[in-house]
Every structure is written in C-alpha cells, then in structure tokens.
Amino acid sequence: MPVKPDVTQRTTVAQSRLFRAEELHLTFSNGEERVYEKLCSGGPGAVLMVPMVDDHTVLMVREYAGGLEDYHLSLPKGAMDRGETPEQAANRELKEEVGYGADNIHWLKKIHLSPSYMEHKINVLIMRDLYAQKLPGDEPEPLEVVPCNIDDLMDLVMRDDVIEGRTIAALFMAKAWLEQQR
Structure with missing residues (x-):
C-alpha cells in the first residue's frame, strides 16, 4: 500500500453558495511535490x-x-x-x-x-x-x-x-x- 502524501499547505481558493474549492500542497513519499485542487463537500453527504x-x-x-x-x-x-x-x-x-x-x-x-x-x-x-x-x-x-x-x-x-x-x-x-x- 502506498504511503499517503503529506499535506504541507491547505488554502480555500474559491467559495460560492454551493461550493468551496481548496488548494492542497502535497509532498509524496518519493519527494515529489504537487499542487492539487479539490471541491469540498458542504455537509454530511x-x-x-x-x-x-x-x-x-x-x-x-x-x-x-x-x-x-x-x-x-x-x-x-x-x-x-x-x-x-x-x-x-x-x-x-x-x-x-x-x-x-x-x-x-x-x-x-x-x-x-x-x-x-x-x-x-x-x-x-x-x-x-x-x-x-x-x-x-x-x-x-x-x-x-x-x-x-x-x-x-x-x-x-x-x-x-x-x-x-x-x-x-x-x-x-x-x-x-x-x-x-x-
């Protein structure tokens, strides 16, 4: 099983009435760094x-x-x-x-x-x-x-x-x- 990357920074980059978007700065176990964006859920599902x-x-x-x-x-x-x-x-x-x-x-x-x-x-x-x-x-x-x-x-x-x-x-x-x- 791969090792999950470390989240080194988490920032809200956009927000509306329905959605919130985050930017994630990640460091993977092999040292590679990447920036991901994701839409966040606003409730229990x-x-x-x-x-x-x-x-x-x-x-x-x-x-x-x-x-x-x-x-x-x-x-x-x-x-x-x-x-x-x-x-x-x-x-x-x-x-x-x-x-x-x-x-x-x-x-x-x-x-x-x-x-x-x-x-x-x-x-x-x-x-x-x-x-x-x-x-x-x-x-x-x-x-x-x-x-x-x-x-x-x-x-x-x-x-x-x-x-x-x-x-x-x-x-x-x-x-x-x-x-x-x-």
Whole structure:
C-alpha cells in the first residue's frame, strides 16, 4: 500500500453558495511535490434512491439539470440533513421528490462522484414496499415520476435522456442485488 502524501499547505481558493474549492500542497513519499485542487463537500453527504414499485419497476424522475441546461431522467436524490442516517434521509427525500415512503430500505454502497478532485459522496439505497406519502420539497417545479422496467437495463441506460453516471451505476448495482434476492 502506498504511503499517503503529506499535506504541507491547505488554502480555500474559491467559495460560492454551493461550493468551496481548496488548494492542497502535497509532498509524496518519493519527494515529489504537487499542487492539487479539490471541491469540498458542504455537509454530511447525499442519498440516491432506487425506488422499486415491484421486482421489475423502478421509479425515476425527469428533472432540470443546470449543468446540462436541459431535462434528464435520473434516480431521485438529495442531501442528507445533519443528524440523519442515510436511511432516514432517503425516506424523507423519496417522499419529497416521488410522493412515496418505503417500509423496506436497504443500503447498498457509498460511492464517490469524482475522487480525483471532489470530496462529494452519495449513498445508494434500494427502497421497497412503497406507500403513498408526499412531503413538501425544495424543487422549483414538480418532478415528473417515470416508471421504468429495470429488467431491460441496457435499453434503459442507453436512452438519450439517461446520462448521469451515478444513476447508471446505481441501476446496475440494484439490479444485481435484486437478482440475488429472488
């Protein structure tokens, strides 16, 4: 296992309402020095839910993405509040974004979005035994809920409007886990 480099200096170089960027001065075990920049997380993390109506139907949402300046189809997701477990945050966010809660929640994995330059992480959870319950959310407009067949996974992830990497990864993990449960 390699020896982690020493952080010899850490400086905030930019900050906005959503992001903070740090510059890291590093010295590696072989004496090489480098300067890295990274986006820092601003809270306890986030959750991404795979809500299953039944063994074959996943509920996805169509929402506007500022980075794309367009709409896309993804799994529902949201920020964890301080003090919430991933399961609590996932159930709250599912009620806010999709209008369902879940009696059966299974945490799959924590994934990092782009670890080369971001601290951001998201917990992937499968939500089953759904029941109707809507909570007010923070979305600027109602999200369109789109039922999709997870059994046709390749067709689903190859759609032109399914482009988010973490959604695609979560769908593959969820399908494999669900197949093990059958």
